[in-house]
Amino acid sequence: MKSKQVVHPSVRVGSRGQALILAYLALVLSACGGGPPPLPEPRNIVIRSGARVFPDRERLQEIDNWFRVQMNNIDRDPSFLIEVVPRDTPAYPWESLLIQGDTAKTGVERGRSQDAQTAYMLYAHFRLMKEFGRLDEFLPEGEGLDGFLLERAILARVADAWLLGRAAYDAEAYDPLEELLYSNENDFLDAFILTARAEEFREARQEWLAEDPEALESFRSWFVETFEREPPGLREG
Secondary structure, eight states: OOOOOOOOTTEEOOHHHHHHHHHHHHHHHOOGGGSOOOOOOOOOEEOTTOOEEOOOHHHHHHHHHHHHHHHHHHHHOTTOEEEEEEESSOOOGGGSEEEETTEEEEEEESSSOGGGHHHHHHHHHHHHHHHHTOGGGTOGGGTTOOHHHHHHHHHHHHHHHHHHHHHHSOOOOOHHHHHHHHHHHTTOHHHHHHHHTTTTTHHHHHHHHHHOTTHHHHHHHHHHHHHSSOOTTSSOO
């Protein structure tokens, strides 16, 4: 017996994404008999260049545990609203977020990116909970952090959630999130953030390059080999 699919007050999505996002919520939050479904057998992840990620089932189970709690809050807490707004161009989660009072609006490219809505909602939720003073409920390691250190902790969680979606729940590949996932899995998350957002985190970037002057070129070489394009922050236009 499938659970009833409803849109709770804290989630609003465009009509084209509504069916998929609700199905995803239903999958991870309920199952026959009212308990959570077992974690599907994980599959390896591969992208166009042939670069692969080999997920560990135990790690995926740990991600799944906190992911369910957070999605349940997003789905059911009436004290805030996360609105998914369709957009014509791709954007990273931080580029598409607008917080106004108790509402977070996150823009997701329409058409080919509906599976990505959940990851963007997670990012918006973390940021909204920071504003509400409730971040410790969902990101204990982020308590007391600000700036780059907080952003790194949040994006590591988003990358993990996308790993779970791709490896266990057959989420459709989406380039901005693949970049985040692969950077995290290959110990380039700091480099990814500090290259994409050099001006925003200028001091952290200076410290990073002072520690290893070759770090930027190492990251760039890996990124170009993996994704066959320049990393964000180094692209023309």
